[in-house]
Amino acid sequence: MRVAWFSPFPPVHSGIAAYSLDVLEGVRHHHRVDLFADDPVWHAAGGRLHAGQGETIAPLDGPLGLPLYRAFDFTVLHDRTPYDLIVYQLGNAACHRFLWPYLLRWPGLIVLHDAALHHARAQALLGDRRADAYRAEFRFNHPGVDPRVADFVVAGLEGSPYYLWPMLRLVMRRARAVVVHGAPLQEALADEFPDTPLTTVSMGVPDPWEDPSAASAGHAERPMTAESETRTYPPTSVAADPRRDAVVAAFGVITPEKRILPLLRAVAALRSEAPHVRVRLVGEIGEHYALWQDVAATGTRDLIEVTGYVDDEQLAAELRAADVCVCLRWPTARETSASWLRCLAAGKPTVVPDQLSTVDVPTLDPRHWQLKHDRTDAVAVFQPPDPSRAVAVSIELADEEAMLRQALRRLVADADLRRQLGRRAREWWAGRHTLARMHRDYEAALAWAVTQPVPEWPADAPAHLRPDPSAWARSLTAAFGVEVDILGSREPGTGNR
Template identity: 30%
Template structure:
């Protein structure tokens, strides 16, 4: 049996790669014995991880590998501070890198300047690697300005130098990796995601309190200056001349460096836009189902593959994407491509009008999108390609699965253990009769789990139980 060290963020680490790994690991565990390495001090909120894997702090990887070498080490690298311990471990011990973002500039700025205080070294490295232009960009970044040109200086060379192989989710990233380090073993592994449930649109809108007849546009995920909000809002303003009932939902957290509400107010769209902030998984799925048209726009790109986009496509929603980076690799008919140029707002408006006026076109696009994800982005397929690449690079020969089914079913609600514990606390206290399937209970339990609360935090759960009981009593009394 092959032994793998798997270094990745997991929940509650604030990274989309946390969800990615928690969905992939039960499928990789079919093939190998896995030790999961996480940031020092992080306590995973998914109880299944500790049930099926040994979990170790990333600072112990060196010692563990010296005492009993792993057959392979997998490092997940992305452009966020959640990968700090992983990057440091990679500098000490080479291994296979799953490169989620080709551009790691923002991560390296955080590591060198904010964490280590090496401002002069950052300046010197930017000049050495990228010349006068790099030096100019460095000065802008140090002043708190983040120009689009920062995406032209990837700062991923140190990662590639320590990588014994690179896995990526797009040809866009692999081509750039090969240009920087010819001869490095690479493989394309389409990102795997669970196929989302098909939730009836009217039921989702009823649960969310949204009007049944309105034309609803929605964007999902962390909102930052690169998510093309202003062009989308300009299109919404013009769309409302034709469809006064058009409404735009921004579902996800907002970057502290971006005044999204100010942009909405400046364009006079306060009554037409709802910013939900972070929502738990169950509410996220309802918002997806409630949307008539989804917008997944971003430019410039760090080379990332959007898991949120795949979830939208998998849910069968007609979706607009920016024609840049990995998004251009989507097959025709799966999503509408919007060029990030002077025609951007006009194209968004034209696509929205077409999809609103032609429900048959919207339905066909949604069906093609779901079929594409079901065919090309399975978790089983992703795990198999991981192992095929490891076998090739490490010289293992054939690697066969040790069992027929994944270690657990990721399509089940991921926080059901915490959810059931909350229900049990309520039941034991005889304070309420909220059923396990209650949307309120599911939403609260999901939010608690994402904040790091577990079954052991009884004081917190009892407080929540009392609050839910008071809410139910208030609702029953009208």
């Protein structure tokens, strides 16, 4: 199959950029894949403004040795020799902005990493001073909502309210097919968008205990075996030496949504009974987050370290060194957290939010340390939940700070519980979230997506999304009474000229 692959790529500091390479490690062995990137990636790879001369469009040597093109070159390449399938790795961040014109014009398989896209789409449109276009898209995406809501965003009331209106309808209506990373989200979206073909693929993450030199040999050529999935790994080191600091780590871009302030408050409250606890934030500080103000307010400057951005090798080392991992997020775009899955792969006890993305994961409630009911049928009455099945500890937003304190208090002190949770975390990753499992799922998803029909353009879609490219030229020639027949419009989604 000949596949066009739109995604952010390194050196963009994006989890999806790294994820995309992990997927391509398997896909590239079975399909001919061309990569399409935004200009910053193209220029970082040594590309110039024009890819070639005359009719020649020359790719660069991209990640994994795959051909890398500027996104602008796709139009010509696809027109000459249409791709069998176009894959769009779509998330709710500015680095995905360049995908939108293509995914709306040329429907393909959309891998939906975030089930809320309002932040990125609003920032793109309003950043270009296209407030009317933003209002029109808001009305289309949320026809039952008072359209004046859009005026609040135009006026600058951003942030958490974005999550109330995910701006998904346009993407779902134009997708040839959509992939998500969990059955609960698939079911929720299927109820809302019954006409959109939906499926799931497992999100796989690398093994942080794997030898980096072996990893470079290529995941697809090293099938995951039962022995490699269950290999032993070092226990958390606090158990071996109770005098050393206990490292409570959080991973990824540091933002208020990662619940850093509640974490700092919890650690500050435990200072007297657990003075050896330290917080290590592994990632960059988000540009809109005043982290050090929260640190000052909680008096935790001596308890916290921030690493800044780390590469894959450093990230694996940080995962191995952590004792407890806090993987919280609120508000949420209903995403599957790759950083949490990496913590599971490392065999670490984790603290997660009790929400849609973890509803199918057996977790402990730190208020009584019993397994939360993960069954609703009558049999569950006679077969109470077994705490020994727990993979993580989960906390509820309504009682967040108290539950987080209780979780950390016991996890830091109880080495046996850390080992048990770490072992089951590792087993959960090995059974569901390895790279080999993800590669198998993607093969099935690509084969399924290419059989799906291309959807019709929504009749009620905003007019600015289907502009007449010859309108400006026609307006110039109209004053002279000249009709320019060669500028006949070309209908989006067709091959008519």
